[in-house]
Amino acid sequence: MIEKRTPIPVTEAIKKVMAYAKEGEIETVQLEEAYGRYLAEPLCADHDVPPFDRSPYDGFAIRAVDSASASLTHPVEFEVIEAIGAGDVAKQVVQPFQAVRIMTGAQIPSGCDAVVMLELTNEYERNGKKYMSIKRSFKPGDNISFQGEDARKGDVLVPKGTFINPGVQALLATFGYAEVKVAKKPRIGIFATGSELLEVSEPLVPGKIRNSNSYMISAQVIRSGAIPVYFGTLADDVDECLAAIEQVLDDVDILITTGGVSVGDYDYLPTIYERLGAEVLFNKVAMRPGSVTTVAHVNGKLLFGLSGNPSACYVGYELFVRPVVRTRLFSPKPYLRKKTATLLADFPKPNPFTRFVRSYVTVQDGRLYVFPVGMDKSNIVTSLAKANALMVLPGGTRGFAKGDTVNVWLLEDEEGSAV
């Protein structure tokens, strides 16, 4: 029996899925494990930065007023009463025409209000005492990094949901986050279906292909910030499938099946959804590739039935699963980053439905350009390796020509988009 299916627009399909997206759990990790995770709480300054007035250079801390008369012909002499390294604090209060030898990062001694760089001084000794002289004047505040000039105690420096890059990692260390609250990575179960699938290590035999989708999806899962849990290939038997799915459902946050969703005699996912008691949100989307994508939920847990076709499977993950994952990771920008680019090649094919073309975005002279990678047939796998974007051509349009402006969704991008 052939099921009747009504395709819904892509934007509506995404909206239906995202109605079930929710923020995930929080876990605490050691700072050295935090890179690449997502902040589960805002990063706040626990102190002023710098925490005290400090020297950005190696040199001498002085009272600026003492340097007022210094000139090339009339150098001013200072007695060097102490030397402090970074981490030291001067013991004495500096008096008129005294100076403290100061290293980069050290606290400005009491009484001083300027730093003279080492290169601008002349050092010498006389009667067992150290001196230095300078040939120009300085203003109060010269060469001083002032307390709090970078950040004030309590400032929110990085919002919740931010990807922890090396700079964020530095801030976490600076503000004493020896442990960091991060979003717990969701666990995403993966089943492949299809009796035509061989394991990767098996030799090819007539009529069969190797199972590439589960490896591809696993990588997409990791890229999106989650943990793939591959459960193997489902047999072509409804009862066995149902038992296998029911067994793992409690162990994962999201379940993906690839294949078994076309309108065909051998596709049994609709039966399985029904027997699971799952509500099907949609089973056809007005898009190419991936029109047979099915999404359902059981008690709020999302089940994604992605196409067995590699390109459709890839697009289905990025469109429907990724934003759910990023929402669990507290990201305020869960969607692929959306930009426009100039088309570098004709794309004459008409688009009865919204078309997602595996493409490569490049930048020349400060402008974005895009071209499709490989032929746009949904069974072509090689194009996925080169794609760094999906070119999005709206349904109901005829072909596009070189030079046209088109929409592109970026694949290799941490930043994302709020809509």
Place this chain on the structure above:
Amino acid sequence: MIEKRTPIPVTEAIKKVMAYAKEGEIETVQLEEAYGRYLAEPLCADHDVPPFDRSPYDGFAIRAVDSASASLTHPVEFEVIEAIGAGDVAKQVVQPFQAVRIMTGAQIPSGCDAVVMLELTNEYERNGKKYMSIKRSFKPGDNISFQGEDARKGDVLVPKGTFINPGVQALLATFGYAEVKVAKKPRIGIFATGSELLEVSEPLVPGKIRNSNSYMISAQVIRSGAIPVYFGTLADDVDECLAAIEQVLDDVDILITTGGVSVGDYDYLPTIYERLGAEVLFNKVAMRPGSVTTVAHVNGKLLFGLSGNPSACYVGYELFVRPVVRTRLFSPKPYLRKKTATLLADFPKPNPFTRFVRSYVTVQDGRLYVFPVGMDKSNIVTSLAKANALMVLPGGTRGFAKGDTVNVWLLEDEEGSAV
């Protein structure tokens, strides 16, 4: 005693370092561990793709010639002699006006040369036999994915040194790479120096700051594709330092120290390099921040003495260490990706030396724009969290104005640049 140092241009410094960059080792990993690694050998097709002529749709395989007379008013009838799923092979050779029910991905049966999509057929039974009829004609080759149309056996599909993204992962699976030869991740040792440094978990005390550089650098090491090995903080004692460095040198591929490289009394790295028998490639670069970056080598092993200042340290890693790491990972594009962008804000400061400004590159209407994040003082750490690029302003230039075109080097980018 103050050491005399002669600054060299940035490009010359990079060239001196890269003279010691070399390809790294190879290791074999399971396919499921390959995502995010770098290919150590080209990925080749071990078979044609598709491996046989196959159906991209659910429908019926026919002999196109039989459909020649089909029209809306005169449908042509076919006897359905068999049904095959993906992975099955038809048992019979199709005769005139016979058809085989075929599922997506299945091999085209002998004798057939076209596929009719299910939606275009009318199915019925008569006298216990199955039939279907169609109302239009098809040409030979219609709706067939031909053997080898995507790739031919032996084709190099992805070159050595490529980052393994989800699409490359799919190709590896498709072509039977159950194990993958990837670049072994180099081990990068990290020492922090400076008696002003507190551990992250310690409360702040006057004159001290928390050690953020080693965490930041560790994250940069991971981002660049290597393994950070943090050895802790070096004491302010030359003999102890030397012993500590000598002890770990055999265990790492590259050694980084942060801090201890300024021209100052407490900076002892020059002494250590000398006692190690290391050749110093340069100890001053005509750049801001990071002018005091020192690079040396012992028997070809590179030692990077990065500034203790967070921004200088960050820039030093990306400019000098990253391309060495990427070369070890076989990348033909080891450098940061270089583009131009339109400046969104005035940058009035003159640039006596090449200046690297932590910046944010954004895309609007298909064009790249850039603005500096935070004030450009090298001791400001917060700007690093927001930066996704370094704006590169050549030495000897005056300020730049909003609207000017400037060079940007992208930080969060896998692709890189060959020069």
